[in-house]
Amino acid sequence: MTAPAIRAERLFRFFHSGDEEVLALRGVSLRVDAGERVALTGPSGSGKSTLLACVAGLDEPDGGSVWVSGRRITRRPEAARAKLRAQHIGVLFQSGNLLEHLTVAQNIRFARRLARHPRGSDGMTARLAAVGLDGRGDALPGELSGGQVARAALAVALANDPAVLVADEPTGELDEVTERAVLGLLAARAAAGTAVLVASHSRAVARAADRVIDLRDGRITGMEEV
Template sequence: MAAVTAPAVRAERLFRFFHSGDEEVLALRGVSVSLAAGEWLAVTGPSGSGKSTLLACLAGLDEPDGGSVWVAGRRITRRPDTARAVLRARHVGVLFQSGNLLEHLTVAQNIRFARRLAKQPHGTDGVRERLGTVGLEDRGSALPGELSGGQVARAGLAVAMANDPAVLIADEPTGELDELTERAILGLLAARAANGTAVLVASHSPAVTRAADRVVELRDGQFVEKGKR
């Protein structure tokens, strides 16, 4: 009998509460999701629907008030912050709309630092490979402030992929990019999915939803399935 492979990321009945003065806001209402290796899921929904909260919980950046998350077969919820950070560094790539790079480090140093956190070899070959993947072979010695907007986006993706993650989680990664750069980033994400990484992207972009294997909409903290390619 063939072995059953655990999903790259799985969440069961996630709840997340926030308080604003005397008002309680229920950001996530029992959300469940599962992604297999190589699957690309796009999460849409209006601002304030809970997309960023969901991604933070899946990445171990936030702890849900109820429910559980597993990444690469390991439970990341209900653990100390340090334990969550270790699991995230080893198994999760995180890409935000901005702020993915340490400004005082070069692009190569950013990648090397991410690989060191993941306990992976951080020699020249691994860094050069990540730079080549995103077309920045000649920009490894540049500081983030010396890059164009498109180069910053590609460098951020290189850092997110530095640990060879089981799951790549991206929050509006193309929101500030022109159409040409957006296509380039989506092509890189598609290539990563084709190599077996589960890709989960929260976005308002129609281009992102067209590229994904599956699309769900988050409304009032709950999922509504939109379709599959």
């Protein structure tokens, strides 16, 4: 049987706030298959962002394990996690993932270098066209509209042609038209085989998913097919 693109088993994560211990994740397990879109829902503080950070190797759980494309990303040194992330995972956050002093094209090429893709033709024209940014490769992030920034950030997240895309509130500050466009791009990516895991409060994001997982107080309280 083919390994899932994402497999997380019994993840626990706690933080200390003064003398108080906060349990952000309480034994969370999930799997996302290649080409599947899964939405994480739940109130603020429910553990969605912490779960995404653990899946992406940006944070280390206190218990449990995560595999991405059959490779264990937990219990590894930060350098090893960063390498796996650069090669196999695209990360997209609401605040964007663009370096302000680089153009859109330079941001994409930098992400590809981190993933150690060979130099040469990088299909830049096609990459920009795929996210609706034809002719904007030489623009700096500060010269883009809000919707264009969101599209550019997605292009950077996809620069390493990832098997897994992890997105935290990617449409939180977008108008309805731009949100639909971004969701369409995520659907296209899933159709090409990428596993997409998105945390969001948006009903549109949940409706566009193949499956919805509800997270509350660090626990999964419900799953449903859409």
